[in-house]
Amino acid sequence: MPSARPAPEPPEPLSPLVDAHTHLDACGATDAESVAAVVDRAAAVGVGRVVTIADDLDAARFAVRAAHWDSRVYAAVALHPTRANALDDAAMRELEQLAADPRVVAVGETGLDYYWPGKLEGCAGVEEQVEGFRWHIDLAKRLGKPLMIHNREADHDLLAVLLDEGAPETVIFHCFSSAANMALACVEEGYVLSFSGTVSFKNAHDLREAAKLVPDEQILVETDAPFLTPHPFRGAPNEPYCLPYTVRSLAQTRDQDPFELARQTTANAERVYRIGS
Template structure:
């Protein structure tokens, strides 16, 4: 089979690894736009040990889908915010609706929000950095007002993002979604008490620096996620990701950190349940 055809094939089911929680996925982008479709995705995930997922919004349409999905299935929870690329959409109407959604009992985090310095020079549709910064500050305040974790998107903006968090005052719980920084950034985040969530990128063969960063995170500050349908773990990079693939990344982290896989899964799952306050 050619590499191109391999990428079209979904990864095979991993051996079950019970106790996991997918700390960040995008069910709508995985096809979960109906109760039946969401149930099918979560049934698949549960069969390999992923018992809960947090589905995350990028824009207002996705935010509404995320809240709906979280009411359709008890295994699903939601996070709502405007992705930094869509920060220009944060008008008064969007603010009012996001605040209402953020207070919903099935919404467990405000996110993903933050800074993305990769796309502004590459896409006319991406909000400018100063617009992103203003929207980020508003989301930080929202997380504090509703008393829920802040879920961070950071792409090529380490220093600016950490400086804004320091200036605004971090919420009690900050989750660095799909952590992509180096060891020094990881240490700074750890020292601030943030949680670092690792996706399939940590398994990539060219991710030595990210793997070093993953080694400095204490067990209690570590999460695992898919960011599905993106960032499928090695050796299935390029294929479509889904929550059932999470055990691949969890096992990689266990091996990297020299921890038995069942113990690693228990730690990762317990952390997610604690910070999101889910069953």
């Protein structure tokens, strides 16, 4: 459903930045020209590179194409946990082929979502999600690529599955939204925590406390566009160009200079995704 609010004005530029998790297809990009237009708007405010994420097979195919259309775009592919019931043999074979593409820098988003089962028609159940998560963990390890996690109301079980399976070398918690105890548990395991516009929401007090606990080397920033538009633009359409709003809010929370946080998160993204400078 289209947003009732107009798109946010472009923020003051903040450079360098990498949008560690966005959905270019859901932002309306359909071909090379429209992908370039979204990334051009982002680059104009310092967001020079983006990682576009898949949550189903169509999105995975698009993400890989987009990453080949534009050198500023990288891809991650997986089936979202709520779609784990679609992970049949054919889907596994295709995801393995797509994930092996050199423009794919992570396996994701995968994980556990305990919010939607019972609320969303056709949503994968908990057991299906766990099995799908285990398969994606194995795929990331076989390919030697980072694992990008979606976690909603599943802190304990998600950490338990990672422990049981043995986590890949690099694990990224996209749109980290848990409290301080979960942040500390993730930091202890060496996982990377990525923060979105939610950290700027007025009611996100626990999340901001968690954000203060993450070491500089274990933090990323993202838009998750077109979702989670940062305050004061909630309800408006999000795009990668909005990332500086989130970074400035996160920097204020962490008592950091926003330009230093931008440089740090960019260096982290380059290291984690192995995308170079």
